Amino acid sequence: MRAPEPLTGARVVVVNWRDLDHSLAGGAEIYAWQFARALAEAGAQVHFVTARERGRDGGQAAREDRDGIAVRRGGGPLTFYLFALAWLLRHRRRIDAVIDPACGLPSFSPLVLRRGTPALLVVHHVHQAQFAVHFPAPVAAFGRWMERVAMRRVYRRHVTAAVSASTVAQMRDQLGWTGDIRILENGAELPDxxxxxxxxxxxxxxxxxxxxxxxxxxxxxxxxxxxxxxxxxxxxxxxxxxxxxxxxxxxxxxxxxxxxxxxxxxxxxxxxxxxxxxxxxxxxxxxxxxxxxxxxxxxxxxxxxxxxxxxxxxxxxxxxxxxxxxxxxxxxxxxxxxxxxxxxxxxxxxxxxxxxxxxxxxxxxxxxxxxxxxYDWSQMRLHAADLTIHLLGRVSALPDRHHPRDARVAV
CATH class of the missing domain: 3.40.50.2000 (Glycogen Phosphorylase B;)
Incomplete structure (x- = not known):
C-alpha cells in the first residue's frame, strides 16, 4: 500500500495579491503559485486567494480550479486585502495553515484566524524606499509604518521566511526584525x-x-x-x-x-x-x-x-x-x-x-x-513542503537543506 502524502488532509490557504494570470504578475506570483503547487503535490487541500482583475471582457473568473488548486478571486488593488480577510474569517474553522506572502504588505491573516492556526509570512524584499516611488507622501508614510511596525507586531508569534540573505539583512536593519527568519529561495524553469x-x-x-x-x-x-x-x-x-x-x-x-x-x-x-x-x-x-x-x-x-x-x-x-x-x-x-x-x-x-x-x-x-x-523549482517546492509540514507540527525539526548558505541567519 502506498504511504499517504505528508500533508494529506491538511487544509492550507495561500494568500497572494495577484495570481499568474494577472496582467502585472511577476516573480512573486510565480513563487506563490509554486508554493501552492508544492502543497497540493504533498497532499494538501489548497486554496489560492487572490485579487480579481476586471476588464472589458469581464476579466478574471471569481472561481477557478487549476493544477488541483482552488483559486478564489475578489477585490481590486486595494480592496483585495478586505476581501482576503473576509474570506479567511468566513472559512477560519476549515483552515489549518495560511501561507501569507508580503507583496508590499501581507494580508495580516493572523488578525482573523483562530488562535493557534499557524501563518507563514514570506517576505520577498523590504519596500520602505519604494512606497514613496508609487504613492503620495501621506500614503507612503502609512505604508512604511504598516511594514515596519504593524507587520512585525501581527506576525511576531508566527514563522517567517525570506527569499534571500539580502532580504533577511533588510528586515533586520530596516524593520527591526529580531525573530528567526528562514530562507526559502526562488527557483527557475530549467530548459532542456x-x-x-x-x-x-x-x-x-x-x-x-x-x-x-x-x-x-x-x-x-x-x-x-x-x-x-x-x-x-x-x-x-x-x-x-x-x-x-x-x-x-x-x-x-x-x-x-x-x-x-x-x-x-x-x-x-x-x-x-x-x-x-x-x-x-x-x-x-x-x-x-x-x-x-x-x-x-x-x-x-x-x-x-x-x-x-x-x-x-x-x-x-x-x-x-x-x-x-x-x-x-x-x-x-x-x-x-x-x-x-x-x-x-x-x-x-x-x-x-x-x-x-x-x-x-x-x-x-x-x-x-x-x-x-x-535553483530549479522542484527543489523550491520540496523545501516549501518541508517548511509547511514543520509549520503544522508534523515534524519537530527541518531537514538540513533548509539551512541558509549565510550562517549568520538564524533558522
Whole structure:
C-alpha cells in the first residue's frame, strides 16, 4: 500500500495579491503559485486567494480550479486585502495553515484566524524606499509604518521566511526584525540542455526581462545600452534589444527608446508565453537588470538557465542571484543615476566584447547554467513542503537543506 502524502488532509490557504494570470504578475506570483503547487503535490487541500482583475471582457473568473488548486478571486488593488480577510474569517474553522506572502504588505491573516492556526509570512524584499516611488507622501508614510511596525507586531508569534540573505539583512536593519527568519529561495524553469547552444547565440543581442514598473529602472538600462551602442559602432556592431514584460511604464519607455535613437533596435514584446520567451533567451548573449532592489533576481536566474549572463547593479536580491565573475557582473551602486548608467555601460561593453568571442561565450554560458541548476523549482517546492509540514507540527525539526548558505541567519 502506498504511504499517504505528508500533508494529506491538511487544509492550507495561500494568500497572494495577484495570481499568474494577472496582467502585472511577476516573480512573486510565480513563487506563490509554486508554493501552492508544492502543497497540493504533498497532499494538501489548497486554496489560492487572490485579487480579481476586471476588464472589458469581464476579466478574471471569481472561481477557478487549476493544477488541483482552488483559486478564489475578489477585490481590486486595494480592496483585495478586505476581501482576503473576509474570506479567511468566513472559512477560519476549515483552515489549518495560511501561507501569507508580503507583496508590499501581507494580508495580516493572523488578525482573523483562530488562535493557534499557524501563518507563514514570506517576505520577498523590504519596500520602505519604494512606497514613496508609487504613492503620495501621506500614503507612503502609512505604508512604511504598516511594514515596519504593524507587520512585525501581527506576525511576531508566527514563522517567517525570506527569499534571500539580502532580504533577511533588510528586515533586520530596516524593520527591526529580531525573530528567526528562514530562507526559502526562488527557483527557475530549467530548459532542456539541448535548447542551450552558445554557438547559436547572437553576440549583439541584449535582453531585458521583468515588469515595466518604476523601481525596475528599465530607463537606466536603455540609456546604458544606447551608450554601449556608441562604443560598439566603432567595431561595426549594431545591437538589438528585446524587452520582455509589461506594466505601466511601457508607454514612457517606448518614448525614451525613440528619444535615444533606439526605436528600430529595441522591441517591446510585452508578456510572452514561456516558449516564446525561451526562444528569445536562446538567441541572447547578455541580460541587463538595472533594478533599484529585488528580493531575489528571478529574471537573472531565468536568463542564466539559458546561458545568458547578467549585468546588474550591486543591490539587494541581485547580489544574491548573481555569482560575480561567473554568471554575470555587479557594478557598484550609487544614488546618482548618471553614475549608475556610466558603470552599467562599462560593464555591458565588456560583456559584449566577451560575447563576440565564441569560446568565451561558451564558457560563460556553461557557468551560467551550472549556477542556475542550483535553483530549479522542484527543489523550491520540496523545501516549501518541508517548511509547511514543520509549520503544522508534523515534524519537530527541518531537514538540513533548509539551512541558509549565510550562517549568520538564524533558522
Amino acid at each position: 540542455p539541448q535548447q542551450v547552444d552558445a554557438a547559436a547565440k547572437d553576440p549583439d543581442r541584449i535582453v531585458v526581462l521583468g515588469r515595466l514598473v518604476a523601481h525596475k529602472r528599465v530607463d537606466l538600462a536603455l540609456t546604458a545600452i544606447r551608450r554601449a551602442q556608441e562604443r560598439a559602432e566603432l567595431a561595426g556592431r549594431r545591437l538589438s534589444v528585446d524587452v520582455v514584460g509589461r506594466g505601466p511604464e511601457q508607454e514612457r519607455l517606448v518614448a525614451l527608446a525613440a528619444d535615444l535613437g533606439l526605436a528600430d533596435q529595441v522591441t517591446f514584446h510585452g508578456f510572452l508565453p514561456t516558449a516564446d520567451k525561451d526562444a528569445l533567451l536562446a538567441r541572447a548573449s547578455v541580460h541587463v537588470c538595472a533594478s533599484d532592489a529585488e528580493g531575489w533576481g528571478q529574471a537573472v536566474i531565468d536568463a542564466a538557465a539559458h546561458g545568458v549572463p547578467t549585468v546588474a547593479r550591486d543591490v539587494p536580491g541581485l547580489r544574491d542571484s548573481i555569482r560575480p565573475g561567473e554568471s554575470g557582473w555587479l557594478v557598484p551602486d550609487s544614488q546618482q543615476p548618471s553614475d549608475v548608467v556610466e558603470r552599467l555601460t562599462a560593464a555591458l561593453t565588456g560583456a559584449l566584447a566577451e560575447a563576440a568571442d565564441p569560446r568565451a561565450r561558451q564558457l560563460r554560458a556553461d557557468a551560467c547554467r551550472a549556477w542556475a541548476a542550483k
